[in-house]
Amino acid sequence: MGDVQTIGFIGLGAMGQAMTGNLLAGGFRVQGYDVSPQALRNLEVSGGVAVDSPGAAGEGAQVVIVMVPDVPEVEAAFNGEGGLLKSPGDGRIVMVMCTIDPNAVLRFADTAEAAGWHYVDCPVGKPADAARRKESVFMLSGRPEDKKTVEPVLVAMGEGIIDCGPVGHAAVIKVVNNYMSGIGALVVAEGLRMAEAGGGPTDKFLEVINDTFAGNGHSRMWFPSKALVGDIEPGFAIRHNLKDLDIARGYMIRAGLPDFIASGAVDAYRQAAENGYADKDFSAIYNHIGDVRNKPVD
Structure with missing residues (x-):
């Protein structure tokens, strides 16, 4: 050609x-x-x-x-x-x-x-x-x-x-990439809400985790420029993230791998989609967690 x-x-x-x-x-x-x-x-x-x-x-x-x-x-x-x-x-x-x-x-x-x-x-x-x-x-x-x-x-x-x-290898790598990214966003959102529940300032929480192995691209770049400043218009919509996590979970099951984290993440993003965030940025999982936060147990 x-x-x-x-x-x-x-x-x-x-x-x-x-x-x-x-x-x-x-x-x-x-x-x-x-x-x-x-x-x-x-x-x-x-x-x-x-x-x-x-x-x-x-x-x-x-x-x-x-x-x-x-x-x-x-x-x-x-x-x-x-x-x-x-x-x-x-x-x-x-x-x-x-x-x-x-x-x-x-x-x-x-x-x-x-x-x-x-x-x-x-x-x-x-x-x-x-x-x-x-x-x-x-x-x-x-x-x-x-x-x-x-x-x-x-x-x-x-x-x-x-x-x-060869054909197929890129698809697997991309599914793994999106799986890890979706999980990473959920972990950051949960961590932020945990820090807030304890009264800790968000900026100090981010400063600490971003200077340790706990930090990731979401804590360093994405959340500070999206959900944490009130912008949840989609860079990558929750419905697309949910689709990719579901693909990853299915692939893991077919490969005989345990899905310790995947099932919980799929459930979390599905709930967020049903809560009105389907077409919002996947950092809006932070907003969803805030919406459904239970009263603390004594």
Whole structure:
């Protein structure tokens, strides 16, 4: 395959909009599809071409990127009405960049390959705000030659590419990453509420844990700029975090691993979603804990 000039893009939500903006700024032609008419209008305003089906997004494109919420949406993009795989791939690349179950990644890769497409597994690290600033980190899996082909595309959208080996490896690493991040946010939120219950000042709590092994990215960067200053608009929504934790828990169970922490975390975020925080930032788990705090026991 020669140089990539035209990119099909399926899924123009917060991440997709940020990524297509960077691709257009990088000189690529982008033809995109989304179920949302407003998302299509946004693409056109940015200089992209809006199309009416996943298959149309792939017409004439050397690389097609899929960035949709979960397995059913990938299935629809591939095999639904006007699906991408209904046209022969002829050795072109479909790069799935959403966070989905690793077993589904392997199944989709087999389906795509049978239709003549080369499958690249490339989930994205960091949320949409970082994507807009070209600060995304990409976990890249696939054939060596396909990874080389998509490298300029990824460079246009982010700042880091980590080669994770063959298809499926990146998906596992991304699920583990999001699992640890979701757990980390919950631990920080619970710790903050414990410190408050004891009358300790939040700033001193953060100062201490951030100078020890207890600190993490949430305590150092995310919570101080989000929930702790009253901003719970989604950088990464609780409903997406809940989905990823559920994927991780299922993967652990299938692998025969104990899920000491996963089940409790899934329950906590599900309760937060049901408490009105589904579309709020996952740091809003701090707000949810404050909402449901029980009276102390003597």
